[in-house]
Every structure is written in structure tokens, then in C-alpha cells.
Amino acid sequence: MTAPDGSEGPGERHPDDAPETDPLRLPEYAAQAAVALTEAERRPTLSAGGRVRLEALLTDPDAPVWTHTAGDRLDAEAVARAGVPRPTDGWLEEHLASVRALPAYRHHPGPLRELEDFPLVDRTHLMADIGGFVPRDADLDRLVQGTSSGSTGHALLIPDDLEDVARTLTLLRGLVAEAGVAWRPDASRLALAYVVRQRRAFTYASTLSTFDEALMARLNLDPAAWPGRDAFLVRLDPQVVSGDPSALASLLEPGLVGRLHPLALVSSATELSAALRADLQAAYGCPVLDLYGLHETRPVAVSPDGGPHRVLDRRVLVEVLDPEGRAVAAGERGEVVVTAGENPLLPLARYRTGDHGRLVMLDGRPAIADLEGRESVTFVAAGGRRVPSVDLTQLLQTAGAHGWRVEQDAEGAVTADVVRGDTEQVRAALVALLDRPLVVRRLERLADLGEGKPRRYRSALSSEAARNDGVNPAPRD
Amino acid sequence: MADRLAPAAQSPAERALEQWARLGHDEEAIWAGLVPGPTVAEVAGRLSATPREFLDDAVDLRALAGDVLGDGLRGRLRWIDPVLRDAQGWSASRRGVAVGLWVYASEEVLGPFSRPLLRGAPERLLAALGLRLAAVVDPYRWLVEADRREEAARAVLLWSGQHPDEDYPTARSRWSALDSLRRDQALRAALGDYLHRQEVGRRLREQRAREAAARYAPE
Numbered sequence: 001m002t003a004p005d006g007s008e009g010p011g012e013r014h015p016d017d018a019p020e021t022d023p024l025r026l027p028e029y030a031a032q033a034a035v036a037l038t039e040a041e042r043r044p045t046l047s048a049g050g051r052v053r054l055e056a057l058l059t060d061p062d063a064p065v066w067t068h069t070a071g072d073r074l075d076a077e078a079v080a081r082a083g084v085p086r087p088t089d090g091w092l093e094e095h096l097a098s099v100r101a102l103p104a105y106r107h108h109p110g111p112l113r114e115l116e117d118f119p120l121v122d123r124t125h126l127m128a129d130i131g132g133f134v135p136r137d138a139d140l141d142r143l144v145q146g147t148s149s150g151s152t153g154h155a156l157l158i159p160d161d162l163e164d165v166a167r168t169l170t171l172l173r174g175l176v177a178e179a180g181v182a183w184r185p186d187a188s189r190l191a192l193a194y195v196v197r198q199r200r201a202f203t204y205a206s207t208l209s210t211f212d213e214a215l216m217a218r219l220n221l222d223p224a225a226w227p228g229r230d231a232f233l234v235r236l237d238p239q240v241v242s243g244d245p246s247a248l249a250s251l252l253e254p255g256l257v258g259r260l261h262p263l264a265l266v267s268s269a270t271e272l273s274a275a276l277r278a279d280l281q282a283a284y285g286c287p288v289l290d291l292y293g294l295h296e297t298r299p300v301a302v303s304p305d306g307g308p309h310r311v312l313d314r315r316v317l318v319e320v321l322d323p324e325g326r327a328v329a330a331g332e333r334g335e336v337v338v339t340a341g342e343n344p345l346l347p348l349a350r351y352r353t354g355d356h357g358r359l360v361m362l363d364g365r366p367a368i369a370d371l372e373g374r375e376s377v378t379f380v381a382a383g384g385r386r387v388p389s390v391d392l393t394q395l396l397q398t399a400g401a402h403g404w405r406v407e408q409d410a411e412g413a414v415t416a417d418v419v420r421g422d423t424e425q426v427r428a429a430l431v432a433l434l435d436r437p438l439v440v441r442r443l444e445r446l447a448d449l450g451e452g453k454p455r456r457y458r459s460a461l462s463s464e465a466a467r468n469d470g471v472n473p474a475p476r477d
Numbered sequence: 478m479a480d481r482l483a484p485a486a487q488s489p490a491e492r493a494l495e496q497w498a499r500l501g502h503d504e505e506a507i508w509a510g511l512v513p514g515p516t517v518a519e520v521a522g523r524l525s526a527t528p529r530e531f532l533d534d535a536v537d538l539r540a541l542a543g544d545v546l547g548d549g550l551r552g553r554l555r556w557i558d559p560v561l562r563d564a565q566g567w568s569a570s571r572r573g574v575a576v577g578l579w580v581y582a583s584e585e586v587l588g589p590f591s592r593p594l595l596r597g598a599p600e601r602l603l604a605a606l607g608l609r610l611a612a613v614v615d616p617y618r619w620l621v622e623a624d625r626r627e628e629a630a631r632a633v634l635l636w637s638g639q640h641p642d643e644d645y646p647t648a649r650s651r652w653s654a655l656d657s658l659r660r661d662q663a664l665r666a667a668l669g670d671y672l673h674r675q676e677v678g679r680r681l682r683e684q685r686a687r688e689a690a691a692r693y694a695p696e
Contacts, residue, residue, distance in 0.1 A: 160690075
């Protein structure tokens with residue numbers, strides 16, 4: 001099928017886009033609303049055979065409504081580069097030279113010789129001056145927009161690098177191999193299912209240029225989003241499934257357990273509870289990898305077994321510091337601070353994550369033990385329906401809120417403190433989403449949310465909801 | 478103890494250059510459309526004759542511009558006002574704009590140039606002198622140093638959209654040799670940083686950047 005821009009897009013079916021008066025409407029999720037490239041730009045190296053297989057996936061009768069079109073956008077040379085890890089020999093010296101030259105450091109009195117000389121940076125620096133953290137000699141033609149909602153919810157636009165984004169697959173392949181599993185392209189299966197569970201989400205299918213044009217899809221496992229879900233998943237039987245814990249928990253539903261045969265499951269974004277890990281392992285008998293990282297830093301560490309998160313063998317260095325920014329004693333608890341050199345468009349030195357843990361040595365490699373701080377909260381709507389906090393994030397961001405704190409008490413009543421944005425739109429959306437007694441208070445400044453790393457969400461009912469779906473309850477920090 | 482990266486402290490000169498860059502004047506486009514104007518010597522002579530009261534720290538640019546430009550100011554107020562406001566806050570910029578106003582005033586006070594100075598976009602000339610040139614060379618030096626006076630005179634001509642009685646390569650090469658901004662590495666870097674930040678912001682907002690590349694795990 002040919003889209004109006006001349007590209008061959010999926011576009012055969014469209015979601016029943018909500019009318020403009022719907023308080024839960026998210027304009028960005030309207031079908032193909034964010035499409036801007038031609039098909040040749042999106043998949044420069046795709047072969048005729050790969051296109052046929054992709055088209056078959058896109059038009060599969062059980063496929064979800066594809067709300068987006070995405071490719072890895074890699075040309076042949078980029079495919080070769082992204083298909084292998086970046087070398088790490090001597091990377092730190094080269095990386096610090098790059099950071100020293102950033103516009104953001106132009107006025108630093110110096111000297112900035114060793115890593116320890118570099119000042120700490122955090123999300124507020126990026127919010128205030130993201131361009132100052134992009135090297136002057138960076139290839140901006142490789143820039144793709146990433147977003148991070150962070151602890152206060154105000155979205156940060158992040159300059160992601162096309163090749164670095166694609167190299168995440170190379171990382172996953174390496175981690176699966178380290179777990180002792182052979183993951184090879186299999187034309188009869190989906191190579192990768194990246195799953196989410198949200199009321200509205202971008203969904204798309206693509207080919208993996210660095211993996212023999214095997215197929216992948218981003219899928220929304222929310223049952224309301226997709227009637228043919230189980231049939232599609234069972235038939236395509238994804239080799240690897242990645243997602244956040246609340247999405248992976250959907251794999252425990254009766255229609256899927258025992259009918260899928262993943263080689264590995266990869267959890268990221270929020271904390272994976274021991275209970276959910278155990279349930280997933282019991283259900284599928286495959287490695288469950290818990291990947292830790294921030295969008296700003298890219299993946300940092302992995303826990304293959306529920307133990308400490310092992311710092312990845314890539315351009316990343318982890319320190320653990322006390323509140324004054326001093327290194328804590330070996331094995332002591334403190335804030336995780338990351339020097340991250342994988343994304344050439346955002347080289348970071350000593351980035352404060354806001355997460356906490358202990359730096360330990362494990363099999364001769366650094367690891368983060370007792371990692372805390374990644375947030376996962378579930379609200380409970382009237383009637384008992386569970387609503388993940390990401391659904392609230394989308395609606396609050398659409399209403400233009402700069403930050404917020406939403407709390408649900410044990411009786412189910414909801415209080416929302418919202419910084420700026422359209423308060424009435426927030427009220428209407430929360431009523432439609434949760435149908436609970438509601439108080440919305442407008443705040444003018446992020447600082448009004450309180451000092452430190454504010455918790456955006458808290459629900460006294462989250463524990464019960466989480467127990468029911470195996471997701472870890474409220475954050476522990 | 479590790480410190481926290483301090484916000485970039487900007488010097489007045491860097492701020493003036495940033496204000497200049499924000500106006501978005503395209504030097505190449507100006508060069509492509511120049512028409513003949515007065516000679517460099519004529520303009521330089523006027524600069525040497527700048528009256529002391531134009532250089533006074535207490536000068537109010539808005540009032541001075543009203544006196545000098547009269548009806549010309551009323552028609553261009555929307556564009557001139559921001560330049561006057563930016564320049565008023567720093568003495569070098571203030572003097573730079575005042576000298577530009579004197580060049581206009583001199584046609585009435587001292588007599589017309591051999592070819593009249595174009596006045597179609599006075600805000601551009603005033604910004605070039607007050608925000609761009611004054612950021613790298615204090616206007617006092619325009620009045621007393623021969624090379625800097627020639628640089629200022631050529632700036633007056635260029636940003637008025639005119640060239641002196643020279644062929645294009647000669648005018649271009651002489652300008653390149655004299656342009657202080659090109660020779661001031663630190664300020665040139667600061668200006669480059671500003672333009673880079675603008676470009677990153679533009680790319681981040683651009684629709685092509687917004688079309689997500691395929692991703693493989695939540696980030």
C-alpha cells in the first residue's frame with residue numbers, strides 16, 4: 001500500500017482516533033501523526049525479500065493497529081558500524097576530551113584533567129541548556145529526538161544518535177549470548193517484541209538491518225488495544241521480549257503462558273521485583289535480564305539473576321557518591337553517578353541519576369548492589385481496573401503540565417498537584433481515567449513540589465494492584 | 478568534594494554577540510546585494526569627528542535616535558527599539574549605536590556624502606555597530622586607531638548595503654583582513670556556541686527528528 005507521501009507505509013487500518021472532545025485524547029498517538037520520512041530514508045538498505053516479509057507482518061490479520069512507522073534509518077556503512085559494539089580501549093580519555101570541549105563547560109575555570117576534576121551534572125543542566133551538552137563537531141544529521149519524563153515529569157528532549165539507538169540491539173544480542181543462549185535470525189518468528197502496556201502507545205513493525213533483516217515489532221499488550229493479541233503473539237512467537245515490568249507481567253496471562261517460547265526476556269525502565277522475575281522464569285524457563293540505565297546515559301548495567309547489576313562492558317563508568325558529591329567508602333551506599341560515552345551526541349561526565357545503590361566487585365567487574373529509585377506505581381480506578389502511572393504521564397504531559405505529584409489514598413480518592421498546564425484538562429482526564437473522588441491543585445513552580453527528587457506518583461492501593469499482577473509496588477527510595 | 482557545574486557566566490561582549498546572532502542577519506546575502514556608496518575615507522572622516530556628547534555614558538539612545546532619525550525612526554520603531562534596548566545596557570554597545578546615529582546625523586551637520594548612505598534598514602547598521610563590532614572593539618578605538626576606524630567605516634557601508642568605490646574582491650578581502658570578530662578566537666567560539674545551541678534546538682524540534690527511529694527496549 002502506498003501512503004500519501006509516496007512511501008510504502010503500513011496504513012491499511014487506523015485506530016479509532018478519539019474525537020477532539022475526548023479528555024483522554026492524545027494527539028501524538030493519532031495514526032501516523034509523527035511520520036515525516038520517506039520509506040527510502042526510513043529503511044535505506046531493505047532488500048526486496050525483507051520488504052515482502054515486513055509487509056506480511058504489517059498486514060497480518062491479527063496484527064494490532066499500527067499507530068506509527070519506524071525504521072532504523074541506517075545506511076550500509078552505518079549498519080556495519082552499529083552491528084558491533086564501540087571499542088572501549090582508551091575510551092575514557094577520548095570521552096573526557098570531548099566533554100571538556102562542550103559549550104556547557106566553556107566557562108569552567110578548570111583544570112579538568114581527571115574524571116574527579118569534573119563537576120557533577122544532573123537533569124536540570126540538560127533542561128536548561130541541552131545544546132550546550134552536544135559537541136560542536138557532532139553530526140547532527142544523525143540526531144533523533146528522544147524524550148525523558150524524569151522525576152518531575154517535565155519532558156526533556158534528548159538528542160539521540162541513530163547508530164547508538166540501533167546499537168541497543170547489538171547490546172541485547174551480546175547480553176543474550178552471555179546468558180548462554182543462541183539467538184539467531186529465524187524467518188518463522190519475530191526476532192524481537194518490544195512490549196508496552198499503556199492505554200495509548202506507539203506501535204510499529206520494522207526490520208533489523210544488523211540482524212539479517214529479521215522482524216521486530218513494538219506492541220501494546222493492553223487487552224483493550226488489540227483483540228487479536230494472543231493469536232498474533234502465539235503465531236509470531238517472539239524470540240526475545242523486552243519491556244518494562246508492567247508490560248512483561250502481561251506475559252503471565254493464561255492465554256500466553258506455555259504458548260510462547262522466548263529465548264530471553266529483557267526488563268528495563270523500572271525496577272523488576274524478585275516476585276515478577278521468579279514468575280516469569282517459572283513460566284518461560286528462560287533468562288530474565290534486568291537492564292538498568294537512564295535515557296540520558298543509555299544502558300548502564302544488567303542483572304542477569306536478580307543479584308547486583310553488573311556494569312556493562314561498554315563506554316560507561318559508575319561512581320557512587322555521598323550527598324556532598326564525595327566518593328563513599330567501598331561498598332557503602334550512595335547516589336549512582338554515571339559517566340556515559342555511548343551516545344556521541346550527548347557525552348556525559350559524572351551525571352547524577354537520582355538512583356541509589358552500593359558499588360561492589362563481582363567476578364572482577366564493578367556492579368551496583370541494592371539499586372533503588374526506579375519508579376513503578378499502579379493506580380486503581382473505580383471498579384478495580386488497574387492504571388499504570390505511564391497512562392497518567394501521557395495525559396499530564398498532553399495537558400502541558402511541567403511537573404506533578406499524584407497520590408491515591410487507601411479509599412481510592414486522588415489528589416493531584418500539577419505545575420502549570422491546563423488544570424481543567426487534567427481534571428477531565430483524571431476523572432475519565434480513574435473515576436475517583438478527585439482534588440486538582442494548581443502550582444506555579446516546580447519547586448512548589450518540594451525539594452529533592454519528588455515522587456511523581458504514590459498510591460496506597462498500588463501494593464494490592466501490584467500483587468495482583470506481580471509488579472513491584474511503590475518505589476523504595 | 479565534587480562541585481556542581483555552574484551555569485555558564487556570560488560576559489557583556491558575549492551577550493551582545495548573542496543578541497546580534499539572534500537577529501539572524503545574513504552577511505553573505507548582504508554581500509550579494511551591495512550597491513555603490515560613499516568612500517571609506519569619507520565615512521572614516523565622519524567617525525573621527527564624532528561629538529563628545531554622543532559618547533557620553535548618560536546618553537539615552539531612544540531619545541537620541543528620535544532626534545536623529547525623526548520620521549525614519551517612527552516607521553522602523555518595531556525593529557529599532559529592541560536594538561536600542563539591548564545596546565543601552567552596556568557602555569560599549571551604547572557608544573557603538575551612538576556612533577552609528579552620529580554617522581546619520583553628520584549628513585545634516587557636516588554635509589552630504591558623495592553618495593548618500595542608504596537608510597532602508599537603520600536597525601541593521603545600528604546592531605552591527607553596537608552589538609557585533611562594539612563587542613570586540615571598544616568604539617573609542619574606532620575613533621583613534623586607523624585600522625579600527627577603517628574597520629568601522631567598512632562596517633557602516635556593508636551593513637547599510639553599500640560598498641565603497643572598489644571592486645568586489647578588493648572590498649571583500651580588505652573586510653576579511655580587518656574584521657576583528659574573525660580574529661578574536663574566544664568571542665568567535667562564544668558566538669559559535671550560541672549558533673550551535675540554536676541549531677541543536679531546531680533539529681530537536683524538527684519533524685524528521687521526531688519520527689522515532691525503531692527502538693528495542695524501554696529507555
